[in-house]
Amino acid sequence: MGDILAEIYEKLNTCGRCGFCHGACKTYKKDGAEFFVARGRVQLIKALADGKIEDDHDYENVINSCLLCGECAIACPSGVKTHELVLAARRDYKLKKGIRPFLKSLILSSMTKPGRLKFVFNFFDGFGKNAMRRLDGMQFFRGIDMYTMPSSNNPFVAQVPEVVSVSAPKKRVAFFVGCFMNYAFVSSAHSVVKVLTKAGCEVTVPRDQPCCGLPQYVYGDFEAARAQAKKVIATFGKYDTVVTACGSCASMLKKEMVELFHDDPSYLPTVKAFAAKVFEFSELVSTLGIEDKLHSDSPQIVTYHDPCHLVRYLKVTDEPRKLLKSVPRLQYNEMFEANRCCGAAGLVMAFYQELSTKITADKAANIIGSGAETVATSCPACMLKINSGLKLKGSKVPVKHVADVLAEALRD
Amino acid sequence: MAVAQKTDQDTLVEALINIAGEQDVVTGRVAMYAYGYDATLLFGVPRAVVFPESTQEVVDIVNYCRATGVNIVPRGAGTNESGGTIPVDNCIIMNCCRMKKVLEVDLDNYVAIIEPGVVNYDIQEMLAKYGYYYPPDPASYKASTMGGNVGECSGGPKCFKYGVTRDYIYGMEFVTSDGKVRWVGGRDFCSEPFYDLTRIMCGSEGTLGYMTKFAIRIEPIPAAKRTMLAFYNEPVDAAQSVADIVAAGIVPTTLEMMDNLIINTAEDATGAGLPRDAGAMLIIEVDGPAYGDLDDQVKTITEVVKKAKPKQFKIATTAAEVDACWLARRVAIGSVAHRAPSYSMQDITVPRSKFPQAVAGIVQTSKDYDLDIGILAHAGDGNFHPLVLFDQRNKEQSERVHKAEAALVKMALDLGGTMSGEHGVGLLKKPLLPNEYEPVTMGAFRNIKRAFDPINRMNPTKIFDL
Incomplete structure (x- = not known):
């Protein structure tokens, strides 16, 4: 038994195999495979710990196809947090076999x-x-x-000055752009800066924008993730307030990063102090009082999709909705199952595309069913996946970042 | 060059793939392990798992298995509490999950025609749009398939008033081990002339045939519902309220009881603010066509409950409060994991008038065998789910658990009850079944099995040995 699996063994043993997670697990719902449901994943990780199965390719699929969306943990009456156990299993797998495929x-x-x-x-x-x-x-x-996937030959940081100043700033904030926004969703990054400056913030966009480390962390490469965390803190640690408009980056900087250093008492206080000054975009903006600056002459119907990292990891759900509803003439329609995963889940969408695309189809149907003319969300990965899901269904509903919707309602 | 010998296993898998397609056949050690368990602690390993997507595929698979002597174990979501889906020797698992079409919803006749892989909750969600529902609601309803529900004849909190799965199946299509497709029962009527084979199929745990289609009875959602929550000092006080409510001529939709141990584990799980020192709690729900009728019932129930001197009595006034009442019940079974890694859940049922004696009997069993036993009961129909807590890895303790299980069953039978109210027999209660029935009755069961499945191919060794 590996050390990591030994550490989590009692948690694995807490699963009573009741199967209540079947209704919550999106990867199970698609084709009813028991090895792709939370109960199955937990039982198989336990079977590996007990030496009853090998960590072969099938096992790798079991742990790597998990969306880490955390929905099963909410449904589990025994309090089993499968997404955390899967993460530990990925760490164990990485230490034994490295990250595969190449x-x-x-x-x-x-x-x-x-x-x-x-x-x-x-x-x-x-x-x-x-x-x-x-x-x-x-x-x-x-x-x-692929046709509408945004990408930029010029990253966002190269398009804006390092400091975007305003007269008599209320607040000084540093913008952690995140890879996806920096290279792909550049216009949303511009919207973030526009909203923040209109709200009276001086925005610093540091030239050095390291990856937050979440992609490496979730595949068990804690060494690389720790190195990224240190780079992030070296660049952003000196600012009083750090804002990011990517749900996943926000979760990494505020939550997972602290867990990553839980056994490093010398660096942990630094990480905790840093995490405490990081805000997700809507969290910060909802404290800035921009409501009376918003104008809109044309009515629109908008719905909101909760990124997993915001709804279940950081528990940020009211803020983006409140901001959207504060736009004049905007009718907010809540969609069915707004808080359920869209299927993006980082590299799951690349390596388990069939599974992921089926999950996105449900999300797209719910968006269309809400009657919304625009779907807003707070995470570029969700934006990419949802946009594709809607296009596959022939829908023309645009996907926007909450910042985009707000920026459109702010006069230049 | 050596030519690899084709094994029996290769031939089986190839044949299944030819019938069902590559996507619908699963093999490999990891996957087979995942189909080895259900909600019990039992385990077995199948040779392959196949997901038929049509009745014809089921027929072809059954024919192949008959010809080659491979056993068939049916499975839905694998949430059963009896070991009914545990793989047996030389078997394939036939999983109904991918036959999940709703073929027809006929509101004029209160009927829906569905395939067995449809999840109970998905039916509820689909019907709610029309203002209809399907009454049986086992605790696992968000996960469990209708195939599983019919196979086990599932009950649920509502069954005191509305009955169990058997009461909602008008007819069904199934495939027997001779490869023939049969339809029994009707489509629009509760009864068809002559032998009621539909009711024999319900709860047959897959031993008679593989079910492929159901005509289910659906009903309009009752317009009004009132939910009440009472906490008592002692379980016997709650038992008294149960008896008095029914004696007052009220048939509640739900009468759910939880004892102190379960209240505490549920509180561990939810932090909902349940009083940890309460000896028992009762969820009482009444429903009907209009609020006016219910007000009288609520008034009567309030008087009856007050007579038993409860610690607390609440009438939910908002949907959120109703939800809060149910929260503890919904997590009850799993929440015991906060206390012990393993649990054994019984399904004993006694006549309602013997409810207080059964509560006392469970408490006594807990003392006799020095085991923590939580009491969860569908009190309206005298159906208990005593949860015996233990650690499977502790051999001596596990032995005591088995003895306690037998003692609980004996206690229920002595009170004129049954060992299984709604969970079925499967493997778990197979050794105990002869305690309940005379040999001549067991013989009749075997003859029914032989009439449907003379070659003993469908879920063999479950319930009894032929």
């Missing part, structure tokens, strides 16, 4: 190297997209709409 490890390591990341997005924006447009049947690659 492509996944390449992606994860690329995210820690800004130069390589910039090259990839440049290549996609220039050559890649063009090539795909010329090939029939390539609009949807692995469930992602």
Whole structure:
């Protein structure tokens, strides 16, 4: 038995196999496979710990197909947090076998190297997209709409000054852009800056924008994640307030980062102090009183999708809704199951695209069913996946960041 | 060059793939382990799992298994509490999860035609749009399939007033081990002439045939509902209220009882603010066509409950308060995991008039065998789920648990009750069944099994050995 599995053994043993997680687990709901449900994952991790199965390719699929959405933990009457146990199992797997396949490890390591990341997005924006447009049947690659996938040959940080100042600033904030926004959803990043400056904040956009470390963390590469955390704190630690508009980055900086250093007493206080000054975009903006600055002449119907990291990890749900509802002439329609995962889940959408795309189809149907003309959310990964899910259904409902909706209602 | 010998296993898998398609056949050690368990502590390993998507595929699979001597164990979501879906020797698991179409909803006749893989909750959700529902609601209803519900004849909190699964199945299609497709019962009527084979199929735990289609009875959602919550000093006080409510001529939708141990584990799980020193709690729910009728019932229930001197009595006035009343009950079973890693859940049922004696009997069993036993009961129909807490890894304690289980069953039978109210027999209660029935009755059961499945291919060794 590996040390990590030994540590979590009692938690694995708490699962009473009642199966109540079946209704909550999105990966199970798709085709009813018992090894792709929380109960199955827990029982199989336990079976590995007991030496009853091998950590072969099938086992790897069991732990790596988990969305880590945390919905099962809410449904579990025994209080089993399967997403945490899966994370521990991935850590155990990484230590024993490394990160597989090679492509996944390449992606994860690329995210820690800004130069390589910039090259990839440049290549996609220039050559890649063009090539795909010329090939029939390539609009949807692995469930992602390639034609409308945003990408920029010029990252956001290169498009804005380091300090965007306002007269008599109420607050000074540093903007942690996050890889996805920096290279792909650049216009949403501009919206974030616009909303913050209109709210009277001086916004600093540090030139150095390291990856938050979440992608490495969730695949068990804690060493790489710790290195990223230290880079983040080296750059952002000096600011009083740090804001990010990516739900996943927010969760990493506020929550997982603290857990990552729980056994490092020398650095833990630094991490805790840093985490305490990080705010998710809507969390911060809802304290700034921008409501009376919002104008809108045309009516619109908007719904909101809760990213897993905000609703279940950080428990931020009211703030974005309140902000959206404060836009004049905006009718807010709550969709069915707004808080359920959209299927993106980081690299799950790339490596288990069939599963992921089926989950997104449910989300898209719920958005269409809400009658909304726009769907807003707070995470670029959700934006990418939901946009593709809607396009696959032939829907024209645009996906926007909450910041985009607010920015449109703020006059220049 | 050596040519690899094709094993029996390869031949079986190849045949299943030919019938059901590659996507619908699962093998491999990891996956087979995942189909080895259910909600009990039993375990077995199947040779393969197949997910038929049509009645024809079921027929082809059954024919193949008959010809090659492979046993068939049916399975839905695997949430049963009796070991009914535990793999047996030389078996495949036939899983109904991917046959999940709702074929017809006929509101004029209160009927829906569905496939067995439809999850109970999904039916409720679908019907709610029309203002209808399907009354049986086992605790696992968010997970469990209708195939499983019918196989086990599931009950649920509402069954005191509304009955169990058996009362809502008009007819069904199933495939017997000879590969024939049969339809029994009707589509629109509760009864068809002659032998009621539909009711024999309900609760047959997959031993007679593999069910592929159901005509279920649906009903309009009652317009009004009132929910009350009472906490008592002693379980016997709660038992008295149960008897008095029914004696007053009221048939509540729900009468759920939880004892001190379960109140505490539920509080551990939810932090909902339940009084930890209460000896028992009772959830009382009445429903009907209009609020006016219910007001009288609520008034009577209030008087009756007050007579038993409760610690607290609440009438929920908002949907949120109703939800709060149910929260503890919903988590009750799983929440015992906060106390001990393993539990054994019994399903004994006694005549309602013997309810207080049964409560006393469970408390005595707990003392006799030095085990923590939590009491959870559908009190209206005298159905108890005593939860015996233990650690499976402790051999000596596990032995005591088995003895306590037998003692509980004996106690229920002595009170004129039954060992299983709604969970079925499966493997778990198989050794205890002859305590309940005369040999001649057991013989009749075996003859029914032989009439449907003479070659003993469908879920063999469950309930009894042929």
